[in-house]
Amino acid sequence: MAEFFSEYKTYIVFLHVLSAVVWVGGMIAMRYAAHPSFLQIESPAHRLERIAHALKGLFAIVVPFVVILLVTAVIMIIGLGLSKSEFSMISHAKEGIWSVMAINLFVMITRRNRAVRLLNEGNMVGAKFSLELIGKYMVPVNIVLGIVAIFLGVTLSNLF
Numbered sequence: 001m002a003e004f005f006s007e008y009k010t011y012i013v014f015l016h017v018l019s020a021v022v023w024v025g026g027m028i029a030m031r032y033a034a035h036p037s038f039l040q041i042e043s044p045a046h047r048l049e050r051i052a053h054a055l056k057g058l059f060a061i062v063v064p065f066v067v068i069l070l071v072t073a074v075i076m077i078i079g080l081g082l083s084k085s086e087f088s089m090i091s092h093a094k095e096g097i098w099s100v101m102a103i104n105l106f107v108m109i110t111r112r113n114r115a116v117r118l119l120n121e122g123n124m125v126g127a128k129f130s131l132e133l134i135g136k137y138m139v140p141v142n143i144v145l146g147i148v149a150i151f152l153g154v155t156l157s158n159l160f
């Protein structure tokens with residue numbers, strides 16, 4: 001794996017960085033550019049429908065990149081022997097951050113699906129509650145964690 005990593009380092013790090021850009025950038029664009037615009041829609045049902053629809057698109061885009069991020073990370077963990085190196089703490093911190101972000105994303109996907117089901121049943125209050133949690137807390141938490149992971153990535157790349 002060490003040989004594989006050194007031969008394809010440029011492509012692996014490129015895919016790793018691209019995945020972080022799409023995942024974190026996608027959440028920032030959705031939360032701070034698209035979301036405020038959706039809130040201008042007067043009809044609550046239409047507003048919630050549009051938010052749920054946009055989230056579906058966002059999740060469909062980011063999920064493959066979440067997987068690529070993990071695959072490239074595992075290649076780097078093995079290829080660089082990160083777990084046994086002096087940088088193992090940073091590597092473990094990034095593994096932890098990825099795990100929390102991925103679990104948070106999975107819960108957001110289930111909450112969005114639940115909100116759509118509630119919307120179809122005409123339960124506007126329940127749907128609003130489910131979507132509000134995503135926008136108010138879950139996406140911002142993942143943005144902050146993603147930014148910390150990017151900072152740790154820059155720290156790691158400066159150490160090699």
Ligand code: HEM
Pocket residue numbers: 013016017019020023024069070073074076077080082091094095096097098101146147149150152153154155156157158160
């Ligand atoms: C799953 C555990 C992770 C591990 C083991 C890991 C490992 C690494 C390593 C070793 C580098 C340095 C690559 C090099 O320059 O040779 C790096 C860079 C980077 N990582 Fe991660 N990473 C992980 C998760 C993440 C996450 C969750 C994000 C963001 C969402 C992220 C974003 C970045 C970015 C943007 C860089 C590029 C920094 C630079 O080139 O200056 N990583 N990562």
